[in-house]
Amino acid sequence: MSAAAPAAAARERLEPLLAGEARSRARLEESWRAGYLDLLDEQPESTGATQNLMLTRFVPTIYERWWRPALGRAFKGFTGPGMAEEVRIARLFLGLTHGDHVLDVACGPGNFTREFAKAVGPEGLAAGIDASPTMLARGAADNARAHAGNVALIRGDASAMPFEAATFDCACCFAALHLFADPFAALDEMRRVLRPSGRIAVMTSVRRQVTVRPMKPVVERLSGMRVFEPDEITGALADRGFAEIRQRVSGLVQFVGARLPAGAE
C-alpha cells in the first residue's frame, strides 16, 4: 500500500456508494496500491492534444499552482474570476453543507475536491473521479500531505461512472466537460448519481460572438476541446430534469449551476 493511501474513514464511506463490481474491487488492497481506487482497465478515448497532456507526468506537477490559474485566466479574461472565486462559485452552486457526499468529476489532482472536503466536514465525503493516473497520483500525495481524511480518489470514466444511482448530494465538473469524448453521457451520469434535490455545478467552454461560427470546428480540432453553444449546457440540464438553472459567462467560459426537484426520481 502506498504512503499516500486515503484514510480508512474515506474508504469506508465510499464503499456503499459504489456499484456491484466496483464495490468488490474496492475491497481489494491491490486496487488502492497507487493511493487511489483504480477501476479502469483501459484509458478512455482521447479527444486530442489537451487531453493527452493530462496524462503526462509533468503537467500534474505544475497543474494546480501554475497551469490551471494561467490557462483559466486566459480563457476567463482579465476581469474574470480567479481561482479562489471559482471555488466560491462552485460552493455556492453546490450549496455544500456538513455531512454532504460531493462528487468532483474529472477532479485532476483534486484541487477542488480538497476544498469541497473542507466544506462537507469530517462527517462528509468528497469523492474525486478522473481518468488520468498521473493526475490522481499527484492528488493522492497532496491529500496525504494535507491530512484530508474525508477525500477518496477514483480512477474511472466520467461517461460510465462506477457509482450506484442517487448516491451523491452534489456533483461538480469544472474545466473538463469540453474534453470528454461524450460530454452528454457524462451529464447523464451526473444526473443518475444525484439524489433528489441534488445540485450540479459545471464550468466549461462557451462560444461567444468572437468565435465566428465557421471557425468553431477548426478551434475544436486543433485544441481537442469542444466549444459549446451558449444555451447547449443549460438546455441539456433542463432536458435532464434540472431546475433553478443559473449561468454566468466570463470570457470564453461559462459557469452553470442547477438543482434537481425534491421529488426527482
Ligand SMILES: C[S@@+](CC[C@H](N)C(=O)[O-])C[C@H]1O[C@@H](n2cnc3c(N)ncnc32)[C@H](O)[C@@H]1O
Ligand atoms: C483540466 S483538468 C480539470 C481538473 C479540475 N476539475 C479543475 O477544474 O482544475 C481535466 C481533467 O479531465 C480528465 N478527464 C478527461 N476525460 C475524462 C474522462 N472521460 N473521464 C474522467 N476524467 C477525464 C483529465 O484526466 C483531466 O484530469
